[in-house]
Amino acid sequence: MLRGVRSRPLKLRNASYTCPICASLNGGQRRYINEYIHKQKDAPRSGLAVKDNFVTSRSFPSSTDSIPTTCASNILRNYHSPFEATVVSHLRQHVPIAGKTNMDEFGMGSHSTHTSFGAVAQASGHSAGGSSGGSAVAVQNGDVEIALGTDTGGSVRLPAAYTGVVGYKPSYGMLSRWGVVPYANSLDTVGLMAKSVGKVREAWEGLYAAGHDERDPTSLGDGARERCESGRDGYGPQSGEKLSQKGLKGLIFGLPLEYNIAELDPAIRDAWIDTARKLQSLGARVIPVSLPSTRHALSAYYVIAPAEASSNLAKYDGIRYGQPGVPNPTQSDAGGDVLYSETRGNNFGEEVKRRILLGSYTLSSEAMDNYFIQAQKVRRLVQRDFDRVFRLRNPLREPETFDLSEMDETIQLENKLGPTEVDFIICPTAPTMPPTLEEVEKQTSVDSYMNDVFTVPASLAGLPAVSVPMSVKGDGVGDNAGLQVIGQYWDDARLLFAAEQVQKVSSSGPV
């Protein structure tokens, strides 16, 4: 479906914007990596970086103005929210906000270059990944200890892999989305980034303890949380210690065969297999699994996400907030001489416009059945794939029996009931190492959509996933790769412990 879409050359407007709050920051010695949109002067290095799609209503300690929320879009350039995102309010009780970070406009992009505040880059000149690229770079540089991002189809995990940090996307419905400017509501999750899994887990524990948020209709209620926790390890008192003692012993990891695609960088493939071997040598079992719907997942994602985005972004018309358009008396809109097309045409970036068009088309009455409805069916299949391979059952769905004849032939059956079920899936976070911004510039939209191929399935299924750094053979400057650990729904506590063990192994360097 996406064949033939050609992207326009990117304009990399380096440091074209100066934040009024942080004007004096860095003086004339700016590093041109644009990770912040607004930054607190002399912020402590133990601070919190917040992606600029979390609304913030309060000011930095050094200033009286409230911090704007821009989503890296011109349409919200001077937007000050009257309220604050739930997760920001929780975290700021423990960590001061160091700044609001740059991103792809409204979260749409894979390299944090689709922003009206100048493209984000790593110091090495490589792509920071997207859309939470600013948060990733802030963590990578050691500016902050912990950063908030959002993950819709890999927006936290991909930048984490590209910048060599840890990125975690929780189960859908676990952390409150109140105050997160939506891109695609059914996929959006709050995400956390830090240099170690331990730091991420610490922040997650605080946010998880806050429980249900009654302002977010997709936040699981207390009853559902209780039900999800039962039969899961890692929740409740002292459960953490027990998990640490157990270590990797007895855990079963699955390697999804479908993720071994032709486009996969050989160095990444080697590191992936190498990590699997090391896990085995430490007492874990590693077995191949099949997730046959994976190949359709990316297409489904690029139908569902733009559809929801086209709907969510309809509110940016310049009437109540944002940049109002200048009505052009010589042109009138079909909707009755209103000023929306000026506002939207001038203030949305190219990628946002592309996805609005894509989404408007797939929702139109003539295309709905062939695109949106089909994509929802694929989404169901992707969810079923995961439910079939995980040992734990999905607490949100009725148990299902699966037909063995549907299974890939290469999968070995454990017994006559079927193949072994696994605790976690490990796979690369991205098929390649980060391209340079010059290379990104030459990519088509479809090329950059391809970066999300390994992260999108967990998003469609609402599953928790962590990307941990993975060293690859002969890695040069900027050659970062990530290994993704995916768990069953609401198995986040155990997933984070397992990821911590995996990080020790995967980042220890090739044998």
Added chain:
Amino acid sequence: MVRVPSAVLSKYLLQGQISRRGCLYAAHQLRDVQVTGQPTPEAPIIPLRKKLKEQAKALKVSGKKKKAKADNQTVPGWELTVGIEIHAQLNTARKLFSGATTSFNDEPNSNVEFFDIALPGSQPIFQKETLIPALRAALALNCNIQKVSRFDRKHYFHWDQPSGYQITQYYEPFAKDGHITLYARDGIAPEDGESVTVGIKQVQMEQDTAKTIAQAGEEQWLDFNRVGVPLIEIITNPDIHHPATAAALVRKIQVLLSSVDACVLGMEAGGLRADVNVSVRRTDGDSQPLGTRTEIKNLSSFKSVEDAIIAERDRQIALLEEGGVVAGETRGWSVGSTETRRLRGKEGEVDYRYMPDPDLGPVVIGDDLVQHLKATMGLLPDAEVEELMLSYGLSSKDAMSLMLLDNGGRIEYFYNVLDALETRLGDAGSASQAEYAGLAANWCLHEMGKLPAAPTPELAVDGELYFAPTGECAIPAAALADILFFLQQRRITAKVAKDLLWAVLRGDVINIEETLNGANLWFKELSEEQYAELAKQALQGEEKVLKDFQKWKAGQSKAYPQGKLMFLVGKMVRAGPEERMDPKSAENVMKAVMEKQITGEA
């Protein structure tokens, strides 16, 4: 945003064909594609009076007479088909998806939460309580309540729609497959006979829009108090074939919704709006398919429902008889006009791109809730009319009038008066209450109908007496009950009773009994002898009149000269102390005295 035709979009998406200047610029280039969707320019505005005058003149010239509405229900050779969509504001304390209150008289933009104006990062929280009036409405319309229903987004750009979409129930509404029966007394067209049943396709919940307040010049002000207020949309099947029946349906649905407390504001108050779909087909030949339909939007009175349908039917028939084609389009109607006007054609229609709302879960309605609401819903209007006719002996006309007036306030007042009478009557109450009901209905409708507005402005609306939906009014029910009690017992005269009613309205009288005692207004009837004396006086010099009675007595004339008798009674009343006489007693005495005189002389 400019709506780009799907074909153009798919070309862009599938073949990458688009101007290098950017997507929305391309959309501007394509503007002429949809010029056909622009509304046709309206004729200059002519004052209504002038319009009506010109219309009458034209009719005179053409030699045709304007048909009375009652004679205009059918056109020979043609069948009319109408389906109606009714939007009604639900009677709820909060908005559909936010905790903001739904008060309409407050300071503009004072009842607005973050979600109501679509602030980035805000989310909808479905207010469960709004289901109760919605379910009551659906049950009153005999619908099947769906166990699971969902909310969808309907996209279109308008400044009164902050999020760029309206949340509604398109794919899975909460109620389906209902029906409503209209009777002759509901005012259906005589051609529909005694009764007609109209199917209800579905009932769905949705959000209202903001209110636009036009200012001088180009400026428009927006009041977001109304945005997000819960509405129900009721969609009927195309089962209606006569204009009067369509109006009766809308009227009856309003009564029904108000009687189950689902909606408080009627059509006049803007709480109810109707869109009608109209098509015609020839009646000759075998089962013709339905004609192309047009939709007339935003009708805000029962009269305009009927008038707009008649006008649109006649327009379509004229068009078809000339060999033309009816275009599927949206049309508008203004009060007092004779023709509907084109708003937009099919090609100008917006593709609403309905999408399930990803923030909102399904609404699951338990059987227990439905059963409870069914059990506690009380009497529906049809049953109530029957009850009024059977138990209280009211005519169907009086019963319907009580039900319809003041949006249900009048009937509540009537019940309040009956309750007060029951208290007044004590133990004998409920048994003899029925005897008073006819009198009470008569006074509630006719005597009180003559009253002007109360002097206090909060108890008056448009110069008329105001009845609150709960039945409160400037005349306390207890006061009217007292008046009726004494009147029925013949302890006061009708004249005194009427004077008392006015005095209560003016605020001169608080306690009826005290006033009667104080001013000594009790009816002290003359004795039999005093009546007889007056009768004899009245008969003096009326020998000629007496002859008529003698003739009747002798069988020379067939009819009893009742007129003559009343003349004599009138003379008798005028001569005596009127306030102590009962016309009935006077008549009886006069008859007896005359009888005596005639037989005595014979």
